[in-house]
Amino acid sequence: MSGRKTIDDVALLAGVSNATVSRVLNNNxxxxxxxxxxxxxxxxxxxxxPNTQARLLAGRRPNTVLLVxxxxxxxxxxxxxxxxxxxxxxxxQLGFSLQTHMVRADSARRLSKILEPINRRECDxxxxxxxxxxxxxxxxxxxxxxxxxxxxxxxxxxxxxAAGVGxxxxxxxxxLMTYLLRLGxxxxxxxxxxxxxxxxxxxxxxxxxxLEKAGLASDCVVEVxxxxxxxxxxxxxxxxxxxxxxPTAMVCANDESAAGAIHAARGxxxxxxxxxxxxxxxxxxxxxxxxxxxxxxAQPIDVMAARAVDILAEIMRGGVPDYxxxxxxxxxxxxxxxx
Amino acid sequence: MSGRKTIDDVALLAGVSNATVSRVLNNNxxxxxxxxxxxxxxxxxxxxxPNTQARLLAGRRPNTVLLVxxxxxxxxxxxxxxxxxxxxxxxxQLGFSLQTHMVRADSARRLSKILEPINRRECDxxxxxxxxxxxxxxxxxxxxxxxxxxxxxxxxxxxxxAAGVGxxxxxxxxxLMTYLLRLGxxxxxxxxxxxxxxxxxxxxxxxxxxLEKAGLASDCVVEVxxxxxxxxxxxxxxxxxxxxxxPTAMVCANDESAAGAIHAARGxxxxxxxxxxxxxxxxxxxxxxxxxxxxxxAQPIDVMAARAVDILAEIMRGGVPDYxxxxxxxxxxxxxxxx
DNA sequence: CTGAAAGCGCTTACAG
DNA sequence: CTGAAAGCGCTTACAG
Numbered sequence: 001m002s003g004r005k006t007i008d009d010v011a012l013l014a015g016v017s018n019a020t021v022s023r024v025l026n027n028n029x030x031x032x033x034x035x036x037x038x039x040x041x042x043x044x045x046x047x048x049x050p051n052t053q054a055r056l057l058a059g060r061r062p063n064t065v066l067l068v069x070x071x072x073x074x075x076x077x078x079x080x081x082x083x084x085x086x087x088x089x090x091x092x093q094l095g096f097s098l099q100t101h102m103v104r105a106d107s108a109r110r111l112s113k114i115l116e117p118i119n120r121r122e123c124d125x126x127x128x129x130x131x132x133x134x135x136x137x138x139x140x141x142x143x144x145x146x147x148x149x150x151x152x153x154x155x156x157x158x159x160x161x162a163a164g165v166g167x168x169x170x171x172x173x174x175x176l177m178t179y180l181l182r183l184g185x186x187x188x189x190x191x192x193x194x195x196x197x198x199x200x201x202x203x204x205x206x207x208x209x210x211l212e213k214a215g216l217a218s219d220c221v222v223e224v225x226x227x228x229x230x231x232x233x234x235x236x237x238x239x240x241x242x243x244x245x246x247p248t249a250m251v252c253a254n255d256e257s258a259a260g261a262i263h264a265a266r267g268x269x270x271x272x273x274x275x276x277x278x279x280x281x282x283x284x285x286x287x288x289x290x291x292x293x294x295x296x297x298a299q300p301i302d303v304m305a306a307r308a309v310d311i312l313a314e315i316m317r318g319g320v321p322d323y324x325x326x327x328x329x330x331x332x333x334x335x336x337x338x339x
Numbered sequence: 340m341s342g343r344k345t346i347d348d349v350a351l352l353a354g355v356s357n358a359t360v361s362r363v364l365n366n367n368x369x370x371x372x373x374x375x376x377x378x379x380x381x382x383x384x385x386x387x388x389p390n391t392q393a394r395l396l397a398g399r400r401p402n403t404v405l406l407v408x409x410x411x412x413x414x415x416x417x418x419x420x421x422x423x424x425x426x427x428x429x430x431x432q433l434g435f436s437l438q439t440h441m442v443r444a445d446s447a448r449r450l451s452k453i454l455e456p457i458n459r460r461e462c463d464x465x466x467x468x469x470x471x472x473x474x475x476x477x478x479x480x481x482x483x484x485x486x487x488x489x490x491x492x493x494x495x496x497x498x499x500x501a502a503g504v505g506x507x508x509x510x511x512x513x514x515l516m517t518y519l520l521r522l523g524x525x526x527x528x529x530x531x532x533x534x535x536x537x538x539x540x541x542x543x544x545x546x547x548x549x550l551e552k553a554g555l556a557s558d559c560v561v562e563v564x565x566x567x568x569x570x571x572x573x574x575x576x577x578x579x580x581x582x583x584x585x586p587t588a589m590v591c592a593n594d595e596s597a598a599g600a601i602h603a604a605r606g607x608x609x610x611x612x613x614x615x616x617x618x619x620x621x622x623x624x625x626x627x628x629x630x631x632x633x634x635x636x637a638q639p640i641d642v643m644a645a646r647a648v649d650i651l652a653e654i655m656r657g658g659v660p661d662y663x664x665x666x667x668x669x670x671x672x673x674x675x676x677x678x
Numbered sequence: 679c680t681g682a683a684a685g686c687g688c689t690t691a692c693a694g
Numbered sequence: 695c696t697g698a699a700a701g702c703g704c705t706t707a708c709a710g
Contacts, residue, residue, distance in 0.1 A: 006703055017681045022705055029706090030679060053395040054703030057686045078417075078624055085424055092427075092436065230628055256628065263630035285417050286625030289569055289595065291602035345687055356697045361689055368690095371695060393687030396702045 014042040027317040052095030066123035070105035086302030090309030125312040131196040148315040155198020159323040172297040172328035173206025184339035185249040191226025191236035193253030200253045233257025237264035248339045255280035273337040293333035353381040366656040391434030405462035409444035425641030429648030464651040470535040487654040494537020498662040511636040511667035512545025523678035524588040530565030530575035532592030539592045572599025587678045594619035612676040632672035
């Protein structure tokens with residue numbers, strides 16, 4: 001008859017009070033195994049989905065997840081947009097509201113800045129973006145406050161400290177480099193990311209490993225600091241050219257810096273990809289719009305952020321999930337050609 | 340003492356019942372002018388913001404706005420992401436949930452597809468994206484069902500039919516062309532958008548007007564159908580070159596097609612921007628990452644979508660808002676140089 | 679471990 | 695036009 005099932009329907013079918021149903025749903029209070037089973041099966045047969053609004057209204061919690069993200073020096077990036085979009089999708093689905101907390105990554109007071117909303121008890125859980133998710137001090141401070149925490153795109157060092165979701169960055173580096181080697185490239189430039197972004201660094205750990213495995217000596221690559229944005233990649237490419245070393249392929253820490261490298265190479269009248277192969281990481285939305293369209297490794301940051309919210313919810317229910325890792329996927333386009 | 344003010348605080352201060360407060364807040368029931376004033380002033384002095392969850396729970400409406408958007412043939416575009424993001428921001432703020440309804444624009448049954456969720460009464464208002472917002476039949480069908488409606492980025496023809504928000508596209512075309520004329524360009528290529536997207540067509544109406552005003556004859560421009568995506572711009576540029584006509588500047592219907600045009604020009608070994616100026620519309624997030632970085636006219640679609648939700652809310656409250664128009668803003672980068 | 683009951687902050691018939 | 699009251703679907707003290 002009625003449209004949506006309520007908690008009372010479930011209670012009736014399971015032969016318990018609605019309070020008991022609520023308790024097994026929230027999983028934060030002891031309930032006998034027998035009743036738990038009956039409730040769970042009733043939930044399943046009725047396809048019951050709790051009403052988010054009622055839940056929010058009745059609960060005395062903020063029902064908010066806090067996304068801690070670095071402020072960008074330049075415009076808000078595609079990365080942030082997709083990350084926030086995924087997190088918002090996850091939050092909406094679970095009935096949380098999302099509060100985005102932008103903090104300057106280079107600030108001396110970044111830790112106390114991050115803690116402000118947590119100390120004010122404005123959230124029930126936090127999503128920590130890179131490079132904050134790479135900082136053990138921040139993680140420990142959050143854990144000391146006993147707020148559910150999920151790391152996003154952190155480096156390997158902190159993955160043992162808390163739950164989270166990130167790329168298998170080393171595998172991404174291996175995959176991309178293996179592809180370049182198969183194309184016949186033997187001389188490389190690496191445009192490294194920021195030293196605080198451990199995840200980006202791991203990509204080059206993987207790349208170097210693949211190089212070594214292929215029997216290439218370490219003098220087959222020149223490394224420059226390229227950063228993670230367009231100007232960084234632009235200058236990195238210019239610096240590589242200035243070294244006199246002539247790579248046939250340039251690996252950039254991400255797609256934005258690869259875009260900058262492309263622009264710099266064009267400024268030097270290089271013909272792409274014939275004179276220089278340029279590749280990145282992320283498969284950002286614009287990667288296919290560059291000229292030449294960029295060969296890269298996909299990092300589905302929106303999906304990862306949505307998943308991070310799920311994991312956060314699991315922690316709130318008392319679970320102790322591990323760090324999850326997503327497998328890299330090579331995206332072949334035109335910016336890499338045979339050497 | 341207590342943190343947040345409630346409707347009862349307002350009622351107390353205004354000397355009325357909470358029901359009356361609710362009525363003036365929702366503005367859908369007659370309330371005497373005197374009480375209305377008192378309530379409004381109490382709301383203001385207490386800085387009262389109604390609790391969204393309670394509102395949703397108590398109301399018997401779906402509290403959902405429906406975003407009707409065309410499915411993209413290719414990947415989901417930046418345009419959709421920003422539009423949906425802006426709409427979601429607006430909805431979150433007003434306590435609506437957003438349901439996105441993707442409909443094939445080229446389907447014969449697109450009207451009945453669009454009407455499905457409306458007929459099922461799953462939403463309290465609809466946001467209609469282009470090119471659906473250009474179709475009088477769709478608009479009339481929606482209006483016949485008496486559902487609050489806001490058009491997004493429609494062409495001028497339908498702007499008198501319903502509330503909405505869009506660019507002043509003609510002004511955008513005038514602004515961009517005026518700039519190119521000032522750079523000394525005298526021979527142009529126009530890569531037109533899809534004929535269903537009236538808004539994109541208007542940009543060229545403005546461009547032609549500027550040309551005429553500058554005293555240039557109509558044979559100073561060659562027009563091709565370029566579409567609104569990368570492949571469309573790519574082919575358009577190739578076709579322009581095939582005509583033998585040698586423009587010094589190419590105006591594309593949007594940034595994605597401009598990116599495609601850049602790639603095609605590169606394929607013909609043209610040096611950009613020296614051999615050919617290429618410009619677009621939108622100032623998409625990737626525009627600054629192209630090589631050369633794209634000169635374009637900004638269309639803040641996320642802001643526009645958020646505003647559209649506000650307008651929708653105004654209609655639900657009984658208002659009769661007009662179509663709103665946002666002014667174009669020229670973004671000068673490197674893809675346009677002096678002729 | 680469990681139920682009966684109060685309450686979260688609104689909206690909306692209902693009865694003037 | 696307006697108020698008293700019921701009710702939206704949950705959660706959580708409270709009292710076993």
